[in-house]
Amino acid sequence: MLTEAYSADAFRAQAHLLVDQLADYLQQTESRQLETVIPYHSPDESLAFWRSDFAQGPGNVQTFFQTVIDQSTHLHHPRYMGHQVSPPLPLAAVAGLLTELLNNGMAVYEMGLVSNPLERIISELLAQRIGFDEQASGFLTSGGTLANLTALLAARATKAPGDVWQHGSKERLAVMVASEAHYCIDRAARIMGFGDEGIIKLPVNERFQMRTDLLETYYEQATANGLRVIAVVASACSTSTGAYDDITAVADFCSTHNLWLHVDGAHGGAVVFSEQYKHLVRGLDRADSVTIDWHKMLMTPALTTSLIFRRNEDSFRTFQQQAQYLWASDADDWFNSGKRTFECTKLMMSVKIYALLKAYGEGIFTENIDTLYDLARQFADLIRQHPNLELAVEPQSNIVCFRVTNAPTADLNQHNTTIRRQLLHNGRFHIVQTTLHGQVYLRVSLRNPLTTLTDLEELIDSLVNLLIGTSANTPANQ
Structure with missing residues (x-):
């Protein structure tokens, strides 16, 4: 059975049939021949269906693939306007087939011979579009939530007194953010032990943007309450309404008080590729770190997120432990991505982005x-x-x-x-x-x-x- 399962001929046959099925799906959705965008069933109905299917034991896998297609939400349908996940370009899915079969993790260079260099090139490209200089770079990670948490950990390592990694926090730390910011900022602060008081949420104006005129007031109140604010998170853009915070105003405030500025541009930071709309992120080049999801506006399969640092050396401050079985030294090696991310075995996500750039360019x-x-x-x-x-x-x-x-x-x-x-x-x-x-x-x-x-x-x-x-x-x- 194992010999047959690994067979090149079996793979060729299965893959050709699946590509035909997916091409039919694309044709039917784009032409609107497929009228249903979401074939909704209740959770219990769906579970019962798949339990029944599982009870039947092994069967025709192409039938299974077709059922998955039929019963999934059809993001490629022009009438899908729901959650913030892109209908990926077909070429990115083809690249995904390549990377999932090769399955090279990339915590260490010898397991990321291709994906680590490509990741650096992509990070430097995005840093340039943001407006950073040659000192900037970053890496890819699995989603904006993980990227935002990593950025705030870097902020703590940089702005909190003492060595938090070795000795823990000696002060009550806090981060400031608009009330309309994505929930993952609140979650990150709680994971870091900041608690209720350490998540300072500013009101928003009538356009649901951060009230930057209140930053000083809230900062002074936090300081008076014994909190040490280390960072401000600006949204570009917010999840509910798509509103962009005034990054320049936040940057001015952070500069005055020596605070870390992180911009959660998971959704709207992609406008750095648009001459028409990049004014929405004016001041982005003053951020210490920026999150941008490729899977929201840049047509790449989820999860694919860039975390870019204005000073690339800051990206090595987050995790400082040694792992002798992975790397021989504690040097800041750009090619050993596990030194900077939560993930050890990380998908070759850079290949999907690079494939799109290779085929179509930034345009x-x-x-x-x-x-x-x-x-x-x-x-x-x-x-x-x-x-x-x-x-x-x-x-x-x-x-x-x-x-x-x-x-x-x-x-x-x-x-x-x-x-x-x-x-x-x-x-x-x-x-x-x-x-x-x-x-x-x-x-x-x-x-x-x-x-x-x-x-x-x-x-x-x-x-x-x-x-x-x-x-x-x-x-x-x-």
């Missing part, structure tokens, strides 16, 4: 960002002109928040929650919802550059014409 990223950000503004115009829709805030990114106002009752929150639930079970579109100042809004995150204004007009028609009232078989909480 493919520019075109994607400009297309989706432009489309969001056109969608906002449609909403603004519609008598039964209300825009939450003018979009700065490809995220648009709005709500339906033609409710039969005064409860707009329940009205929009019900509409979203019905849309989910209908399956022809996939959007999500968020809560802003206690009000429920529908939230569209435009991910697919093949989405058209016609798709968005049909989404609006579906929303305002949906019958209100939850059917008996619709779960009460989605």
